[in-house]
Amino acid sequence: MTAFRLAHLSDLQLPPPPLPFRWRDVASKRLLSRFAWRRKRRRHIQAVLDAIAAHMVSRSPDHVAITGDVVNFSTPEEFEAARAWLLSLGDPREVTVSPGNHDALTARGAPRDFAPWRPWLSDGPPGDFPHLRVRGPVAIINLSSATPTALHLAQGALGRVQIDAAARLLRQAGAQGLCRVVLVHHPVTRGVVSGRKALTDAAEFRAMLRSVGAELVLHGHAHEAHLARLPGPDRDIPVLAAPAASTPAGGPGEPARWNEIAIAPGDAGFRIRVTAFGVTPALSVERLGAFSLYPAAQNPHDRPSPPQGAFL
Incomplete structure (x- = not known):
C-alpha cells in the first residue's frame, strides 16, 4: 500500500505587509513586538519560506500541517496576506493550520477565532478547538495553544475543555484504526523552551496522552528540530518539531x-518514516536525511532529541 505523505512545517512568520498606525497598538503588545521584529527580521526571510514551500509543493504531499506562527502581530492586514499565501499551497482542504502565539499576539483588533483562516482550521462550521480532519488513514487532531499573553511572555495554553475534547477525538479515531496525528504549536515535552515560552498546562496534556494515546505529535515554537517521546498506553508517542520555515x-x-x-x-499499527529537507545558503532545498519513528521500543520517560543534524 502507498504511504500517506504528510508535510510538516512551522513558524512561518511571514514578513508583515505595510501596517497602518493605530493608537490602540501603542498601548498593546504589538508595539514592543514591532521593535523586536526590526531587530530579528533577518531571521525570517520571505525568499527562504518561498523556497521551502516550493520544494514541498513539488513533492505533492497528501496533506500539509503548519504548526503555528504564520504571522507576527495578529493584525487584520497580516491575516489577509497570510490567507493569500496559504492559498498558494493549494486546496485549503489539504492544508491544516494550528495557530501559534504570534497569531494571537493580542486580542485587540485581531480577527475573532482566526476567521480568515477558517478553511484551513477544520472541515466543519466555526467552533471551538479541537478540530478533527480525516484524510486517508490519518486522523488530524488540530489543537490551538494560541492565547494572548502579557508583555515578554510567549506562553500557550489548551485549557481543560480542549484537552477533554481532544481525548474524545483521539479515542474515536483510535477505535476506527486511524493513525492519530496531533497538531499543536507549543512543545508538550519538558525542557524544550523556557518557562516564559512554555505550554502552561503541558502536564495535564501529557497525562491525557498517556491515558488515551496517539501515534504522533507535531509542534513548532522552539525554532529548532527536536525529537522526543512521551509514554502512551501501549507504546511511546513520538513528538517531533520542525525549525522555523x-x-x-x-x-x-x-x-x-x-x-x-x-x-x-x-504489522503492529503504523510505520512512520521522516525525511527532512533543509534550505541552503543558495536558497536551494536539499535532503538532509531520514529516520523511522515506528517501530520503536517502549520507554516510560521522555527521550531527548538526537544531536542537531544527526539522523537515526
Whole structure:
C-alpha cells in the first residue's frame, strides 16, 4: 500500500505587509513586538519560506500541517496576506493550520477565532478547538495553544475543555484504526523552551496522552528540530518539531526545514518514516536525511532529541 505523505512545517512568520498606525497598538503588545521584529527580521526571510514551500509543493504531499506562527502581530492586514499565501499551497482542504502565539499576539483588533483562516482550521462550521480532519488513514487532531499573553511572555495554553475534547477525538479515531496525528504549536515535552515560552498546562496534556494515546505529535515554537517521546498506553508517542520555515542558512538560528512524514500500515499499527529537507545558503532545498519513528521500543520517560543534524 502507498504511504500517506504528510508535510510538516512551522513558524512561518511571514514578513508583515505595510501596517497602518493605530493608537490602540501603542498601548498593546504589538508595539514592543514591532521593535523586536526590526531587530530579528533577518531571521525570517520571505525568499527562504518561498523556497521551502516550493520544494514541498513539488513533492505533492497528501496533506500539509503548519504548526503555528504564520504571522507576527495578529493584525487584520497580516491575516489577509497570510490567507493569500496559504492559498498558494493549494486546496485549503489539504492544508491544516494550528495557530501559534504570534497569531494571537493580542486580542485587540485581531480577527475573532482566526476567521480568515477558517478553511484551513477544520472541515466543519466555526467552533471551538479541537478540530478533527480525516484524510486517508490519518486522523488530524488540530489543537490551538494560541492565547494572548502579557508583555515578554510567549506562553500557550489548551485549557481543560480542549484537552477533554481532544481525548474524545483521539479515542474515536483510535477505535476506527486511524493513525492519530496531533497538531499543536507549543512543545508538550519538558525542557524544550523556557518557562516564559512554555505550554502552561503541558502536564495535564501529557497525562491525557498517556491515558488515551496517539501515534504522533507535531509542534513548532522552539525554532529548532527536536525529537522526543512521551509514554502512551501501549507504546511511546513520538513528538517531533520542525525549525522555523523562514530562517536562512548561515545566519543566527537553525536553518529552515520541512519534514515529509510517510505513514503506512504495519504489522503492529503504523510505520512512520521522516525525511527532512533543509534550505541552503543558495536558497536551494536539499535532503538532509531520514529516520523511522515506528517501530520503536517502549520507554516510560521522555527521550531527548538526537544531536542537531544527526539522523537515526
